[in-house]
Amino acid sequence: MNKFTISGSPHVHGDESTKKVMYGVVIAMIPAVLVGVYYFGLDAVRVLLLAVAASLFFEWLIQKYLIKGSLTINDGSALVTGILVALNVPSNLPGWMVIIGALVAIGMAKMSFGGLGKNVFNPALVARVFLLVSFPVQMTSWPKPMPITDGLVDVITGPTPLGIVKEGLGNGQTMSQLSTELPSYTQDMVGNIGGSLGEVSALALILGGVYMLWRKIITWHIPVSVLATVAIFSGIFWGFDPEHYADPMFHMLTGGLMLGAIYMATDMVTSPMTKSGQLVFGFGVGLLTILIRMWGAYPEGVSFAILIMNAVVPLINKGFKPRRFGVKPGVEVKA
Amino acid sequence: MGILKTFALGGVHPEENKLSSHAAIEVLPVPKQVIVPLGQNLGAPSKAIVKKGDKVKVGQLIAEAGGFISANIHSPVSGTVLKIDPAIDSTGYRRPCVFITVEGDEWDENIDKTDTLKAEIALTPEEIVNRIKSAGIVGLGGATFPTSVKLMPPPGKTAEFLIINGVECEPYLTSDHRVMLEKGKEIMVGIQILMKALKVEKAFIGIENNKKDAIAYLSELSQSYQGIEVVPLKVQYPQGGEKQLIKAVVNREVPSGKLPIEVGCVVQNVGTALAVYEAVQKNKPLIERVVTVTGKGVKKPSNFLVRIGTPVEQLIEAAEGLPENTGKVISGGPMMGKSLTSLDAPVVKGTSGILIMEKEESGRKTESPCIRCSKCTYVCPMGLEPFLLSKAAKLGKFEMAENEMIMDCIECGSCQYTCPANIPLLDYLRLGKLKVGQAIRNRNKK
Numbered sequence: 033m034n035k036f037t038i039s040g041s042p043h044v045h046g047d048e049s050t051k052k053v054m055y056g057v058v059i060a061m062i063p064a065v066l067v068g069v070y071y072f073g074l075d076a077v078r079v080l081l082l083a084v085a086a087s088l089f090f091e092w093l094i095q096k097y098l099i100k101g102s103l104t105i106n107d108g109s110a111l112v113t114g115i116l117v118a119l120n121v122p123s124n125l126p127g128w129m130v131i132i133g134a135l136v137a138i139g140m141a142k143m144s145f146g147g148l149g150k151n152v153f154n155p156a157l158v159a160r161v162f163l164l165v166s167f168p169v170q171m172t173s174w175p176k177p178m179p180i181t182d183g184l185v186d187v188i189t190g191p192t193p194l195g196i197v198k199e200g201l202g203n204g205q206t207m208s209q210l211s212t213e214l215p216s217y218t219q220d221m222v223g224n225i226g227g228s229l230g231e232v233s234a235l236a237l238i239l240g241g242v243y244m245l246w247r248k249i250i251t252w253h254i255p256v257s258v259l260a261t262v263a264i265f266s267g268i269f270w271g272f273d274p275e276h277y278a279d280p281m282f283h284m285l286t287g288g289l290m291l292g293a294i295y296m297a298t299d300m301v302t303s304p305m306t307k308s309g310q311l312v313f314g315f316g317v318g319l320l321t322i323l324i325r326m327w328g329a330y331p332e333g334v335s336f337a338i339l340i341m342n343a344v345v346p347l348i349n350k351g352f353k354p355r356r357f358g359v360k361p362g363v364e365v366k367a
Numbered sequence: 368m369g370i371l372k373t374f375a376l377g378g379v380h381p382e383e384n385k386l387s388s389h390a391a392i393e394v395l396p397v398p399k400q401v402i403v404p405l406g407q408n409l410g411a412p413s414k415a416i417v418k419k420g421d422k423v424k425v426g427q428l429i430a431e432a433g434g435f436i437s438a439n440i441h442s443p444v445s446g447t448v449l450k451i452d453p454a455i456d457s458t459g460y461r462r463p464c465v466f467i468t469v470e471g472d473e474w475d476e477n478i479d480k481t482d483t484l485k486a487e488i489a490l491t492p493e494e495i496v497n498r499i500k501s502a503g504i505v506g507l508g509g510a511t512f513p514t515s516v517k518l519m520p521p522p523g524k525t526a527e528f529l530i531i532n533g534v535e536c537e538p539y540l541t542s543d544h545r546v547m548l549e550k551g552k553e554i555m556v557g558i559q560i561l562m563k564a565l566k567v568e569k570a571f572i573g574i575e576n577n578k579k580d581a582i583a584y585l586s587e588l589s590q591s592y593q594g595i596e597v598v599p600l601k602v603q604y605p606q607g608g609e610k611q612l613i614k615a616v617v618n619r620e621v622p623s624g625k626l627p628i629e630v631g632c633v634v635q636n637v638g639t640a641l642a643v644y645e646a647v648q649k650n651k652p653l654i655e656r657v658v659t660v661t662g663k664g665v666k667k668p669s670n671f672l673v674r675i676g677t678p679v680e681q682l683i684e685a686a687e688g689l690p691e692n693t694g695k696v697i698s699g700g701p702m703m704g705k706s707l708t709s710l711d712a713p714v715v716k717g718t719s720g721i722l723i724m725e726k727e728e729s730g731r732k733t734e735s736p737c738i739r740c741s742k743c744t745y746v747c748p749m750g751l752e753p754f755l756l757s758k759a760a761k762l763g764k765f766e767m768a769e770n771e772m773i774m775d776c777i778e779c780g781s782c783q784y785t786c787p788a789n790i791p792l793l794d795y796l797r798l799g800k801l802k803v804g805q806a807i808r809n810r811n812k813k
Contacts, residue, residue, distance in 0.1 A: 037695040037729040038459065038708055040794050042780030044381055044538065044701040044728070048742065048787040050735050107735065149736040149788075251745075300740040305752060307745075356750040356772060357376055357610065358623040 050148075053300075054108025056249045060240035061115050061295065067223040067233040071177035072123035076229050080118040082127050086134035087114030094143045109148050113137050116156035119230025119291060120335075121163060124175045124189070129167055133159040153342045154302045157292075157335045160228075164335075174226035192226045193286040197278050198331035206275040220285035231291040234284070241294035250298040253310035254317075258293035259284055261318025269326065277326070289321065292334035302342045309345075309352035316341045371576055371601035374611040377748040378603040379781045381538050381702065383577055387661045387668035388541045392549055394672045395685055397472055401444050401676030402713040403429065403465045404456045408505040409512045410436030415465055421448045426475035426652050429465055432500075438513045438716075439503035440465075441652040443674035445473040457679075457698040457715060459708040467676070479649040486556050488563055488647070495564040495647055502646035503653045503716075507638035508532055508543075508607065509699055511717035514639055518564045520628045527631030529562055529570040530616050531640055533585070534600065534607040536575060537700025540720040542657040543637050545670045547574070547581040550641050554585070555592050557640035560647050562594065565633055571616045572597045572637070575606060604702060605779035609634045611748050623775050638719075658682060658714055662723030664690030673714050680710035682721055694729025697722040702780045732789040743782035743792060749775045753782035757792045760799030765806060768799040774807070776800060 068076045091110040095103050117133045125133075141158035145151040164171045173189045191199070193214055200210040215225045223233025231237075244250045262283050269277040283289065288296075297303060297317050304313045317337045324333025406412035411434035423429060423442040430440035446469040453461035474480060490498065500515035520526055531554075535543040547554065558570050572589070574582050574597060582599050589595040598616050605611055610621045612634060619630040627634055635643075638656065645651040654675055661668040666687035673682060679696070683689050689696075689710075697704035698718055743753035751772055759768040776796050783792045 036693070036706065036708065038706045039695075039731060040706075040791070040797065041699075041704055041778075042702045042784045042793065043695065043697055043704065043706065043722075043724060044784065045732060045786075045789065046379065046381065046784050048785060049732070049789070050738055050787045053738065053740065053787050104735070109738075147736065149738045300738050305739060305741045305744055305754070354744055354747070354750045354752060355376065356623065357614075357748065357775065358620050358625070359750075359772075 051106075051108050053249055054112050056244065056247045057112050057295070058108065058115065060244045060249070061119065061230070063236035063239045064119060064230040064233060064291070065115065067236040068119065068123065068229040070180050071223055071232060072175055072229060073178065073180050075123040075175070078127070079121060079123050079125060079130055079229055080115065082130045083118035083134050084111060084114035086131045087111070087117065087138050090135050090138040091143070094139060095147075099143070099147070104148065107148065110138060113142065113155045116295065117159050119295075120156055120160040120228050120288070122171065122174050123229045124173065125163075125170055129163060129170060132166075133163050136162045149301055151301055152345070153339050154296050154299045157296055157339055160335050161339060174228075176226055177224050177232065190226050192331065193220070193282070194325065194331040195226075197282075198325075201276060207278060208275060214282075217281060217285060220282075225286065227286075228288065228291075231288045234290045237290040237294050244294070244298075250294075251307060251310065253307050254298045254303060254314045255293045257311045257314025258297055258318045258321075259289070261315045262289060262322055265319060265322045283322070283325065287325075287332045288334040292317070292321075292338055296334075297338050297341070302345060304345055304348045304352065306349070306352050306354045309348040312348055312352060313341050313345065316344065371599055372615050373601035373603045374606060374614040374748060376750050377746045377781060378605065378611075379746050379784055380602060381604060381784060383602070384538045384663070385541050385544070385577065386539065386663075386665070387659050387670055388544055388578075390541070390545070390667075390669045392545050392657055392670045392672050393685075395674070395677065395682065397444055397469055397674055398677045398681050399469055400449070401467050401469065401674060402454050402678065402711075403440060403443065403467065403676040404454075404713065404715055405430055405440065405463045405465065406456070407440065407511060407675075407715040407717065408438045409510060410434060412463070413437055413440045415451055415463070417448050417465065419448055419450050422446075423448060423467060424473050424475045426478050426654055432513075436513055436516055438505050439501055439652070441503055441654050442467060443654040443676050444469045446470040455709045455712055457705055457707060457712045457718065459705070464713070478651045484552050484556065485648040488556070488560055490647060492564045492566060495560055498647050499564070499643055502642070502651070504639065504642045504646055505653070505716050506636055507642060507656060507716065507719070508636035509703070509717050509719050514635065514643065517633055517635070518561070520565075520633075524628045525631065526565040526567050526628060526633045527569070528617055528633075529558065529565055529567050530612060530632055530634045531558055531570060531572040531637055532607055532612055532634055533572050533574040533578070533581065533637040534612060535578070536602075536604045536607040537702055537704075537719075539661045539722050540659050540700045541661070542659045542670055542719050544578050544581055546638050546641055546657055547578070547585060551584050551588050553644045554637055554640045555588050555595065556648065557642075557644035558595055559592060560643050561635055561640060567633075568594050570595045573600050573606070573612050573616045574598070575600050575602045577602045605748055605777065605781065608748065608777050608779060610777070623772065653716060656714070656716065656718070658718050659720035660686040660723075661720060662690070662725070663728075664692065664725050665723050666690070675716060676713045678711050678713055679707065679721055682714065683710065683723070690723060690725070692726045693723050694726035695724040697724065702784065703778065731791065734790055735788045737788050737790060740787060742785045742787065746781040746785045748779060748781060749777060751776060753792045753796060756799055757790065757795035760795040760802070765799060765802045769803045769806070773799045773803055
């Protein structure tokens with residue numbers, strides 16, 4: 033008598049796996065990592081290694097000794113979180129703060145909610161905001177970009193473009209007066225500006241985003257709706273008063289917007305499940321970002337915007353369903 | 368050729384693996400014994416009208432339809448009824464079957480066994496439907512819904528289009544493909560018969576573009592038949608689903624919970640069209656069908672013309688045996704087929720193929736937590752949220768599952784195929800559908 037496997041259909045499986053998705057995100061972050069290392073040198077390497085090692089370690093520790101469950105540190109998710117923590121902090125952040133960031137991301141934001149797939153908020157962003165409110169000075173002392181090719185020189189810190197605008201406008205200066213202090217768009221694109229380790233080069237981030245789109249890890253809905261909302265709202269204000277509001281291009285290319293829109297807001301676990309819901313989510317992130325940048329206490333608002341919208345995701349999931357087959361839009365169907 | 372038509376929502380594209388597409392249909396020798404299950408079709412099982420010791424001829428009625436949605440069953444062989452006893456069928460359950468010991472091959476004398484094409488349709492629509500009904504024809508695509516029922520639209524509804532399903536979107540299976548290539552003319556006449564029965568002017572044959580030879584051949588044939596048009600379709604699973612096919616071919620959407628007739632369509636499989644031809648023109652009931660035997664380890668992937676009731680084992684023998692490292696034997700395709708518990712299970716009217724999978728590909732991958740990637744939602748051809756429905760079913764929240772339209776699930780398996788976390792979504796969805804279905808029936812009783 034032959035012994036056959038008995039199971040329900042389907043009997044074949046596509047070649048996607050959680051691991052492939054996670055390592056796909058890792059590959060997509062390589063350009064931004066390289067740019068970070070190029071401009072911020074060995075410090076960037078130090079932060080990256082520390083963040084990744086600490087994230088993996090804490091995940092292992094918690095799974096082994098607190099949850100006593102199966103160990104899944106090689107599924108790639110802790111690696112992604114570790115890299116994202118590093119990309120979200122200044123490269124000159126003291127090592128112990130980086131480790132605290134990793135602990136907050138993995139321990140507080142991920143494992144305490146039940147681990148992979150259960151967390152409400154993006155772990156790396158929770159870490160970024162936690163560090164920002166706990167260590168405001170260290171988290172906003174941005175090293176100036178020094179191409180690694182210039183050799184090892186002492187790190188000089190300076191403000192980010194968004195910081196320059198926030199402070200300048202607050203002191204009554206106009207955009208045209210500030211324009212001499214601000215980097216050019218080309219500098220914004222390649223990453224030759226002050227900022228967190230991985231957020232400086234819009235070009236590198238977009239490159240990774242295109243890769244993730246091609247691999248179907250993300251869809252265009254969130255990045256495009258975030259960026260479009262930011263562009264439209266900043267454009268409206270800039271159109272009325274270009275002396276007191278920065279132009280849309282500036283808003284799109286500076287700060288954590290690209291990193292946020294492409295890598296953080298698109299986090300599968302913490303974003304809506306349907307494409308229509310993702311558009312709403314992206315709109316919310318874009319709008320809150322602009323509100324915080326223009327009128328908030330912080331020069332940058334992407335992290336807060338995404339975390340706030342993370343909290344709204346369950347509601348969006350309830351309200352925005354996929355288009356059902358055989359149901360006319362707006363018609364209530366009761367079986 | 369411009370952009371190929373396909374359905375709008377979701378879909379996946381598994382490896383096609385049509386290993387047997389060039390294997391011409393071979394007639395499998397009549398076995399020594401057949402086991403004919405009484406429950407072969409969707410709906411009520413049939414009632415046996417023979418008893419132990421009865422002599423039967425090929426094509427003789429041995430079981431009558433057990434209700435409106437049921438079908439007659441005819442003896443696929445000549446010989447003596449050995450017994451009527453439960454036996455394991457392709458569902459894995461022991462269910463009543465008629466065992467017939469084969470003696471010779473003596474056909475009922477009313478059956479025209481010749482191969483000559485009979486194109487003239489002499490019967491009236493009512494006579495056609497009756498002939499199809501008495502011949503026990505059911506949908507041969509796998510769903511086994513009695514064909515005559517589909518040809519009698521409920522009062523107030525009329526059919527506008529007949530859509531012939533030549534999609535064969537399941538990977539591996541090639542029986543429909545071969546039938547289209549080898550029985551094209553008969554299919555054309557069968558379609559004309561179905562058109563006459565339904566009183567429609569227009570029929571479409573939907574064929575996926577991975578069967579270019581069938582598209583070319585049937586397109587050429589259709590020139591000489593009024594109102595038949597071949598529609599090449601983009602390869603996309605589950606295009607063979609009735610609702611998906613209608614959407615792809617005539618761009619109409621069957622409303623949730625309704626039948627295709629609601630949008631003026633009736634869908635029939637190509638194999639069914641052939642069976643209709645044989646029943647109406649040749650007086651031959653449904654006693655045999657084409658079955659693909661395939662799999663990566665199978666020495667001779669084949670398409671056999673098989674008598675109903677032939678044990679699966681004999682088909683596998685004819686394809687040069689069960690491979691050494693067989694892990695799973697599936698009745699049907701890899702996406703929707705059922706895994707067999709025993710090779711003694713007989714071929715039934717709905718058996719489109721026997722797929723033999725190697726040990727390495729037979730198991731499931733380890734399940735990991737849902738990462739909420741939404742891929743299941745993106746690929747669902749019905750626009751459902753499998754992650755949510757499976758969760759609801761798992762937690763026993765069947766009311767929620769019903770509100771989220773679980774009954775619209777067509778069990779195509781695209782969600783589970785796609786899931787990066789290897790979650791057995793369809794297992795839970797089936798459980799949910801079962802429970803919600805029971806709840807609905809109980810509600811309707813009150």
